[in-house]
Amino acid sequence: MKELNPLLHSQLRLAVISILMNVEEADFVYLKEKTESTAGNLSVQLDKLSSAGYISLEKGMSGKRPRTTCSITDAGRKAFEEYVEALKSYLNL
Amino acid sequence: MKELNPLLHSQLRLAVISILMNVEEADFVYLKEKTESTAGNLSVQLDKLSSAGYISLEKGMSGKRPRTTCSITDAGRKAFEEYVEALKSYLNL
DNA sequence: TTAATAAGGTTTATAATATAAACCAAATTT
DNA sequence: AAATTTGGTTTATATTATAAACCTTATTAA
Numbered sequence: 626m627k628e629l630n631p632l633l634h635s636q637l638r639l640a641v642i643s644i645l646m647n648v649e650e651a652d653f654v655y656l657k658e659k660t661e662s663t664a665g666n667l668s669v670q671l672d673k674l675s676s677a678g679y680i681s682l683e684k685g686m687s688g689k690r691p692r693t694t695c696s697i698t699d700a701g702r703k704a705f706e707e708y709v710e711a712l713k714s715y716l717n718l
Numbered sequence: 719m720k721e722l723n724p725l726l727h728s729q730l731r732l733a734v735i736s737i738l739m740n741v742e743e744a745d746f747v748y749l750k751e752k753t754e755s756t757a758g759n760l761s762v763q764l765d766k767l768s769s770a771g772y773i774s775l776e777k778g779m780s781g782k783r784p785r786t787t788c789s790i791t792d793a794g795r796k797a798f799e800e801y802v803e804a805l806k807s808y809l810n811l
Numbered sequence: 812t813t814a815a816t817a818a819g820g821t822t823t824a825t826a827a828t829a830t831a832a833a834c835c836a837a838a839t840t841t
Numbered sequence: 842a843a844a845t846t847t848g849g850t851t852t853a854t855a856t857t858a859t860a861a862a863c864c865t866t867a868t869t870a871a
């Protein structure tokens with residue numbers, strides 16, 4: 626049985642990556658709403674994905690308010706695709 | 719985004735359930751080899767699946783040696799199928 | 812014939828993870 | 842100017858996964 630990348634095998638991180646696979650970029654607030662996570666949890670998980678090189682974080686300003694935008698990297702895309710392939714062997718798809 | 723049943727969203731438990739979906743029954747030793755897990759870890763995870771009613775454990779004897787055989791229950795089948803459906807929404811399948 | 816090793820597990824301790832609570836700074840509202 | 846909101850981060854806690862240590866019976870070796 627194939628290994629399931631533990632960084633992706635987590636509900637919240639998987640949700641984030643899954644969303645980012647389908648959009649150019651998404652900001653912190655949007656991800657928080659879509660995933661229904663707390664800010665703290667999301668912040669931690671985004672950092673982990675970023676440290677792994679799976680996403681890139683741009684921390685800037687939108688007018689006078691802070692704004693963090695996230696986008697998936699090539700490494701993230703690849704990791705996700707490999708994860709999906711591995712999972713398929715478990716799901717009988 | 720749908721919730722991913724945490725009892726199934728674990729590599730080893732998912733592997734066990736996945737195997738049991740395809741066979742009538744499987745014994746402890748077989749599952750240990752197929753999943754490449756340690757006996758301790760497998761024992762713990764089988765208990766969790768059993769406590770949840772997802773699998774049934776028959777602890778008997780094969781000749782003079784103990785033998786635990788496992789099989790999936792209807793509840794386990796249903797939970798697995800729901801888990802797969804939920805996951806699909808994350809995987810773009 | 813008993814000492815060591817193996818088979819088939821279980822129990823317990825530890826390491827890793829996920830999660831939320833508490834916190835912070837700047838902006839806005841009352 | 843005090844209170845509240847926005848957009849987060851840091852830290853503490855609860856949960857989980859995992860392996861190490863252990864147990865019992867059977868088998869093999871000395």
